[in-house]
Amino acid sequence: MKDDPLLALIAVFVPFSLISIGGGPSIIAGIQHQTVDVQHWMSSREFINFFAISRAAPGPGSMLTTLIGWHVAGWTGALVATLALFVPSSIICYAVATVWRQHRGKRWHTALEQGLAPIGIGLILAGAVSILRIGHGGPLAWAVAGGAGALLLWQPRLHPLLLFVLGGAIFVAARLLSSGLPML
Amino acid sequence: MIENSASPVVPPTLLSLFTVFLRIGLFSFGGGLSGWIFREVVTLRGWIDEDEFMSGLAVAQILPGANVANLSLYIGQKLFGIxxxxxxxxxxxxxPFFVAIALVSAYSAMTSFDWTExxxxxxxxxxxxxxLVVAAKGARRASRHLGASIALIATFLGxxxxHLSLLLVVAVVAPLSVWAAWQRSAKP
Structure with a gap:
């Protein structure tokens, strides 16, 4: 199986697709282990670079997988790795969503829905906090995030790109201001 | 295929579904995709209502797979089936597929990565x-019931x-939260 890089990509990423509860962040450590230590597709330095690039790119963080596939086997590798990561979990999600909708309005469905919704929100908040912690923005990042959220609640039709430009500009300005000081 | 009686602001077509999600994928820098999806699909277009979004969000997060991928699939399925x-x-x-690859290809040229960062x-x-907008709306919803508020706070804290494992937290909080919701629904 190791002879064919495409089969190896499938063998590595399909299992990750099925266990990635909570999304991409939960499997990054596992992907690093497989990619660097087991398959020897790249050095850990390269892996960190790919991780940084996947965070700079738009879309789900799981696009890291696309980059690994691309590194291993070019365009075909990128496509195969992406499909291997997204298709299995999508089939499960599709099946569950179908059953889920068929029983809409039943008492157990309402209970499940109302019981699960606050957990989803708790996870969203936890995700927001973990992203703010990973970044290098510190308190400024928390302030910008809070400010952007407040602005959007006040003006729901405000375009997010405007906020993004503003956020980027604030960070650049803060760095320019602090670069005059001995410590950043 | 829109069974929801709430009249959508802009009725969806397959093409507009595609372009909306293409835009979300392309412009969703730094995460926050669920927030984008909420804005585009619920706030601006009314394709699905807030209740159904929150419900889909919970399902999307608990199942394996990237949350946003699951959520997109859930919304697409609701509007036009498979x-x-x-x-x-x-x-x-x-x-993102093409942008990520383009970024890697350009990586060596991006020596000014310092400022980019x-x-x-x-x-x-x-x-x-x-x-945070989605969280604020969800929290307002949850605050109507004590059980839901506790579930939200417990999940977040855990x-x-x-830093408990997500699986563990959901395995403990979900049955209790669902049980509390079941009890509530018994009352007239």
């Missing part, structure tokens, strides 16, 4: 604002503050 699910998912992923940190921080 075709909609595929269209939304392909729309979401095709933009500063800008990206700022963009990522404001993207979190989109998530995952974000005590």
């Amino acid at each position: 075709t909609g699910a595929v269209v939304a998912l392909v729309g979401l992923l095709s933009g 500063t800008v990206m940190d700022g963009v990522a921080a404001s993207a979190i604002g989109l998530l 995952v974000a503050i005590f």
